[in-house]
Amino acid sequence: MVRVSSTEPKPQRADARRNRERIVDAARELFAELGQATQMDDVARRANVGVGTVYRHFPTKAALVGELLAAKFCHHAEVARRWAQEPDGWTAFEGFLRESFAAMAQDVTLQQRVSWVSDGAALERAEEERLILSGVVDELIERAKAEGTMRETFTIDDVPALMCAAGAVIGAQGRTPVLADRFIEFLIDGLRAP
Amino acid sequence: MVRVSSTEPKPQRADARRNRERIVDAARELFAELGQATQMDDVARRANVGVGTVYRHFPTKAALVGELLAAKFCHHAEVARRWAQEPDGWTAFEGFLRESFAAMAQDVTLQQRVSWVSDGAALERAEEERLILSGVVDELIERAKAEGTMRETFTIDDVPALMCAAGAVIGAQGRTPVLADRFIEFLIDGLRAP
DNA sequence: AACCATACGGAGATACGGTTCCGGTTGTCA
DNA sequence: TGACAACCGGAACCGTATCTCCGTATGGTT
Numbered sequence: 001m002v003r004v005s006s007t008e009p010k011p012q013r014a015d016a017r018r019n020r021e022r023i024v025d026a027a028r029e030l031f032a033e034l035g036q037a038t039q040m041d042d043v044a045r046r047a048n049v050g051v052g053t054v055y056r057h058f059p060t061k062a063a064l065v066g067e068l069l070a071a072k073f074c075h076h077a078e079v080a081r082r083w084a085q086e087p088d089g090w091t092a093f094e095g096f097l098r099e100s101f102a103a104m105a106q107d108v109t110l111q112q113r114v115s116w117v118s119d120g121a122a123l124e125r126a127e128e129e130r131l132i133l134s135g136v137v138d139e140l141i142e143r144a145k146a147e148g149t150m151r152e153t154f155t156i157d158d159v160p161a162l163m164c165a166a167g168a169v170i171g172a173q174g175r176t177p178v179l180a181d182r183f184i185e186f187l188i189d190g191l192r193a194p
Numbered sequence: 195m196v197r198v199s200s201t202e203p204k205p206q207r208a209d210a211r212r213n214r215e216r217i218v219d220a221a222r223e224l225f226a227e228l229g230q231a232t233q234m235d236d237v238a239r240r241a242n243v244g245v246g247t248v249y250r251h252f253p254t255k256a257a258l259v260g261e262l263l264a265a266k267f268c269h270h271a272e273v274a275r276r277w278a279q280e281p282d283g284w285t286a287f288e289g290f291l292r293e294s295f296a297a298m299a300q301d302v303t304l305q306q307r308v309s310w311v312s313d314g315a316a317l318e319r320a321e322e323e324r325l326i327l328s329g330v331v332d333e334l335i336e337r338a339k340a341e342g343t344m345r346e347t348f349t350i351d352d353v354p355a356l357m358c359a360a361g362a363v364i365g366a367q368g369r370t371p372v373l374a375d376r377f378i379e380f381l382i383d384g385l386r387a388p
Numbered sequence: 389a390a391c392c393a394t395a396c397g398g399a400g401a402t403a404c405g406g407t408t409c410c411g412g413t414t415g416t417c418a
Numbered sequence: 419t420g421a422c423a424a425c426c427g428g429a430a431c432c433g434t435a436t437c438t439c440c441g442t443a444t445g446g447t448t
Contacts, residue, residue: 014446015445016394016396019396039434040437044397049396049397050396051397051436052397052398052438053396053397055438060436061435061436114362115366153376158373161366161374161377162377164362165359166359168308168359168361168363169359179352179355182347182355183356183359186347186348190380190384206425207414207415207423208416209414209424210415210425233406234406235405235428243426243427245406245428245429246408246409247426250425253407254406391446392444392445393445395442395443395445396441396443399438399440402436403436404436406434407431407432407433408429410428410429412425412427413426415424416423416424417421418421
C-alpha cells in the first residue's frame with residue numbers, strides 16, 4: 001500500500017484515465033463558453049459521466065478550474081516562446097499580447113481569471129504554471145525595453161493588471177466587440193515607447 | 195383609487211417614507227463594501243427592518259441596485275459639472291476621471307457596474323440618469339479635444355470600456371493597490387494628445 | 389473464471405439566497 | 419378616539435448549485 005516513490009504516478013485503471021480526460025475536455029469547452037457559471041452537473045453530462053465521477057477526479061470545482069487554468073498557462077507559455085523567436089523584440093511582445101487577447105475573446109474563463117481570486121484555490125493549483133509563464137513573458141518585455149521600443153515604466157508586474165483590464169472589457173463587450181477592439185489598440189499603443 | 199396624474203407622487207405614510215430611506219442608506223453602505231455579494235437579509239438587518247419591508251419598497255434586488263446606481267450616476271454628473279467649471283479642458287476631464295476612479299476604490303458597486311449587465315434590470319432602472327451623466331462627460335471630452343490636449347481618437351463611446359477596465363483592475367487589486375494606481379496613471383497618460 | 393480493489397452513477401443531503409405570505413401593528417383621517 | 423387602509427416583521431418557501439453516499443459495475447490479476 002505504501003508507495004515507494006512519491007513522484008511515481010499511481011497506476012490508474014484504464015476507464016478512470018479515459019474518464020478523467022473526458023471530464024477535462026468537457027470542462028474546457030463549457031468553461032470557455034460560460035465561465036464560472038458552468039455547473040458541475042453540466043460538465044458531467046457533457047462528459048457522459050456521473051457527477052460522482054467528476055468529484056472523484058476533482059474534489060472540488062476550484063480544483064477542476066485550477067487544472068484548466070494550469071493547462072492554459074502552459075499553453076500560453078508555449079505561445080510566448082514561439083513569439084520569442086521573432087527577431088524584433090516589440091513584434092514578439094505585441095504578437096504574444098494580441099494572441100492572448102484573441103484567446104480571451106474565445107474563452108470566458110480567461111476573461112474571468114481575475115475574479116477567480118475569490119476562489120484562490122483554483123489559482124493556487126495553477127501557481128507553478130503561472131510563474132513559468134510569467135518568466136517567459138518577462139523575457140519578452142525586457143528584450144523590447146532593451147531595444148527601446150517599449151516604455152521603460154512597464155514591467156512584468158503590470159501584466160496582471162493589463163490582462164485583467166482586457167479581460168473585463170472583452171467580457172463586457174456584449175454586442176459591441178468593436179469598442180473592445182478599439183480599447184485594446186489603445187492599450188497596446190500605450191505600451192510603446194513614446 | 196385611480197391616480198389623476200401619473201407624475202404625482204403617491205403620498206406615503208410617514209413610517210414607510212422613513213423606512214425606505216433607511217433601506218437605501220443601508221444598501222448603499224453594504225453594496226459599497228460587498229458589491230453584488232450583499233444579500234437582502236443583510237440590508238434588512240442593517241436598516242432595522244424586516245425583509246418583507248425591503249421587498250415592499252423594492253420588488254427585486256435588481257430594483258434596489260438600480261436605485262443605488264441611479265443615485266450614483268446623478269452624483270457623478272454633479273461631479274462632472276463641477277469640474278466643467280475648470281477653465282482648462284484637460285484639467286477638467288482629468289479631475290473628473292481621477293475623482294471617479296477614487297470613488298470606485300471606495301465602492302465595490304461601481305467596480306462591478308459592468309457585471310450588473312447580467313442583471314440588465316438594474317441598469318435599466320438607471321438608464322435615464324446614465325444618459326444625463328454621459329451627456330455631461332461628453333462635453334468635457336469634446337472640450338479637451340477642441341483644446342488639442344486629448345487624443346482625437348477618444349470618444350464618449352470609449353468611456354464605458356475605460357470605466358470597466360479601471361473597475362476591474364481596482365477591484366482585483368487586492369493587497370497591491372500600488373499596481374492599480376500605476377495602471378490608472380498609464381490609462382490617463384494614454385488619453386493625452388501625443 | 390473467480391475475486392476484489394478500484395471506479396462508476398446518480399439520487400439526494402446540504403447550503404444558501406432571493407422572494408412570498410400572512411398575522412399583527414401603526415399612521416392617518418374623520 | 420375609533421376604524422381602516424397601509425404597512426410591518428420574519429418564518430417559511432422555493433429554486434439552484436455544490437458535494438456526499440452507497441449500491442452496482444468493471445478492469446486487472448491470479
